[in-house]
Amino acid sequence: xxxxxxxxxxxxxLQPDGEVWLDAKTEQIALTGVPxxxxxxxxxxxxxxxxxxxxxDSLRFSALHNGESLAxxxxxxxxxxxxxxxxxxxxxxxxAVLFPFAAGAPLITMGSADQPVNAWHWRADRPGEAHNNxxxxxxxxxxxxxxxxxxxxxxxxxxxxxxxLRALRRDGIDSTVQLTAGQTTQIAFAVWEGSNxxxxxxxxxxxxxxxxxxx
Amino acid sequence: xxxxxxxxxxxxxxxxxxxxxxxxxxxNKCLGCHTCSIACxxxxxxxxxxxxxxxxxxxxxxxxGTPKDWEQMGGGFDAEGNAKPSRLPSREEFGEAWKxxxxxxxxxxxxxxxxxxPNSNPRWGPNWDEDEGAGEYPNSYYFYLPRxxxxxxxxxxxxxxxxxxxxxxxxxxxxxINEKNCKGYRFCMEACPxxxxxxxxxxxxxxxxxxxxxxxxxxxxxxxxxxxxxxxxFVGYLDDEQGPVHKLVHEYGVALPxxxxxxxxxxxxxxxxxxxxxxxxxxxxxxxxPRIPADYxxxxxxxxxxxxxxxxxxxxxxxxxxxxxxxxxxxxVYSWPKDIFPDFAQDPAxxxxxxxxxxxx
Ligand code: SF4
Ligand code: SF4
Numbered sequence: 001x002x003x004x005x006x007x008x009x010x011x012x013x014l015q016p017d018g019e020v021w022l023d024a025k026t027e028q029i030a031l032t033g034v035p036x037x038x039x040x041x042x043x044x045x046x047x048x049x050x051x052x053x054x055x056x057d058s059l060r061f062s063a064l065h066n067g068e069s070l071a072x073x074x075x076x077x078x079x080x081x082x083x084x085x086x087x088x089x090x091x092x093x094x095x096a097v098l099f100p101f102a103a104g105a106p107l108i109t110m111g112s113a114d115q116p117v118n119a120w121h122w123r124a125d126r127p128g129e130a131h132n133n134x135x136x137x138x139x140x141x142x143x144x145x146x147x148x149x150x151x152x153x154x155x156x157x158x159x160x161x162x163x164x165l166r167a168l169r170r171d172g173i174d175s176t177v178q179l180t181a182g183q184t185t186q187i188a189f190a191v192w193e194g195s196n197x198x199x200x201x202x203x204x205x206x207x208x209x210x211x212x213x214x215x
Numbered sequence: 216x217x218x219x220x221x222x223x224x225x226x227x228x229x230x231x232x233x234x235x236x237x238x239x240x241x242x243n244k245c246l247g248c249h250t251c252s253i254a255c256x257x258x259x260x261x262x263x264x265x266x267x268x269x270x271x272x273x274x275x276x277x278x279x280g281t282p283k284d285w286e287q288m289g290g291g292f293d294a295e296g297n298a299k300p301s302r303l304p305s306r307e308e309f310g311e312a313w314k315x316x317x318x319x320x321x322x323x324x325x326x327x328x329x330x331x332x333p334n335s336n337p338r339w340g341p342n343w344d345e346d347e348g349a350g351e352y353p354n355s356y357y358f359y360l361p362r363x364x365x366x367x368x369x370x371x372x373x374x375x376x377x378x379x380x381x382x383x384x385x386x387x388x389x390x391x392i393n394e395k396n397c398k399g400y401r402f403c404m405e406a407c408p409x410x411x412x413x414x415x416x417x418x419x420x421x422x423x424x425x426x427x428x429x430x431x432x433x434x435x436x437x438x439x440x441x442x443x444x445x446x447x448x449f450v451g452y453l454d455d456e457q458g459p460v461h462k463l464v465h466e467y468g469v470a471l472p473x474x475x476x477x478x479x480x481x482x483x484x485x486x487x488x489x490x491x492x493x494x495x496x497x498x499x500x501x502x503x504x505p506r507i508p509a510d511y512x513x514x515x516x517x518x519x520x521x522x523x524x525x526x527x528x529x530x531x532x533x534x535x536x537x538x539x540x541x542x543x544x545x546x547x548v549y550s551w552p553k554d555i556f557p558d559f560a561q562d563p564a565x566x567x568x569x570x571x572x573x574x575x576x
Contacts, residue, residue, distance in 0.1 A: 043298035043375035043406045085416045088401060089303040139377045200377050200400045
């Protein structure tokens with residue numbers, strides 16, 4: 001995927017239904033459920049044996065930037081809008097994009113001790129923001145402040161449309177990836193379907209890194 | 216990142232803490248007054264997001280308990296040590312924190328035309344089974360069962376967490392949720408076969424009984440134990456051979472875990488309830504048949520319960536004959552607090568108040 005340059009404001013990029021996205025290139029990203037055998041505890045594996053993990057099987061991805069900020073647009077089909085954690089068995093819909101801090105970080109294990117990864121994580125019960133996570137292996141994600149990732153999401157006709165927007169550079173913040181025009185990096189995706197009880201490693205993900213070039 | 220070891224099954228053996236704090240609840244002394252619940256609520260669960268939490272709850276038995284029908288939900292481990300699936304209890308099954316029409320009754324001029332009642336129409340609550348019991352008159356029966364987190368030797372909650380957010384302390388075996396690591400996934404809540412974990416939707420974390428560790432670390436007994444008017448909650452280290460907890464569990468062997476078959480090896484033990492004998496159709500006493508059916512107690516406390524009840528009867532008979540009974544003396548607690556939590560007899564009111572070091576409640 002190439003993130004083309006568009007001379008528009010960042011707030012224009014942040015609109016999932018904004019005009020700027022109409023002619024943006026989109027790529028279909030196939031997702032697959034994290035296998036039960038990879039779930040990090042026996043309780044989770046035993047509880048999900050024979051059940052479908054990761055019910056969302058694909059998403060459409062577009063990317064644009066305006067020289068200052070990068071915008072990533074994700075759209076996927078989801079028959080139920082799950083917005084809250086008001087009851088013990090309510091889990092919200094969610095999505096994340098993942099970047100390696102340096103090329104070659106392992107994706108399947110969410111990074112490793114010396115090859116960390118950076119996840120921008122949106123949840124439907126936390127509108128407007130995404131959590132900036134760093135991870136060094138399964139179960140090690142840590143939320144850190146200062147990355148300032150904005151989000152805007154709309155649920156319509158059985159689809160989520162979501163934009164992540166972040167300044168290319170976040171000088172002085174080393175817990176999030178630094179991006180520059182002209183750079184090619186890698187990106188991966190995850191989607192959580194709340195109504196299926198998906199949280200943590202119970203999710204659909206893109207099993208390979210995809211290339212992302214910033215024009 | 217290395218995972219914590221204490222409380223985990225590693226290579227077929229559970230890694231035990233250096234010492235284990237435990238409680239014994241003498242069900243023959245429980246009044247069903249809920250003072251423990253209020254003590255805990257006042258101490259720990261008064262914040263927003265915690266309104267419906269009762270880290271200690273008193274259930275009337277027989278009954279469906281808190282959360283409703285928790286014994287049917289699964290979790291824990293099977294005989295081979297495999298984690299068993301379960302499900303998440305809903306807030307309604309625990310019981311919501313009802314709001315009442317205080318305003319209307321006390322200030323709204325309707326004091327004599329309406330009564331104090333919840334504004335909602337609740338269908339379950341923390342002790343919904345109150346006053347029900349079972350059995351036919353004159354053989355009806357009930358008893359109280361206080362429940363807290365069992366600070367299990369092999370905690371299902373800890374094993375279920377993918378983030379290593381639950382730890383069992385090496386120094387005293389207390390099981391704690393590290394809220395900094397918890398992401399509100401609720402696998403622990405699902406896995407705990409006793410359903411003693413609550414979810415705080417405002418903090419997006421799971422929360423539960425902490426065995427009052429900030430108190431025990433200062434030699435003060437847990438709030439629920441210290442406030443208990445029935446003086447039925449014994450507290451101590453399981454390996455302290457002079458302490459009442461060790462004596463009741465290991466020496467006299469009269470305190471049993473609840474549903475030991477759930478496989479988590481609880482560290483809360485119960486002295487099972489004695490009951491008066493049944494009456495037959497003619498109203499004659501049937502000496503050998505207690506009103507609380509033995510089967511029901513076996514279901515709760517396992518096959519050893521018959522022996523325990525027999526032993527308690529024997530000791531009572533001894534005492535009636537004027538012979539001494541160390542076991543009964545231990546249960547009676549002649550001298551409070553030293554006979555009930557000797558290591559935690561410190562009066563909290565007499566502790567120095569710290570200039571710094573956080574809030575004192
Ligand atoms: S009672 Fe439940 S919450 Fe407490 S330690 Fe045992 S498994 Fe964990
Ligand atoms: S030990 Fe403390 S935290 Fe646990 S139930 Fe008793 S009062 Fe509550």
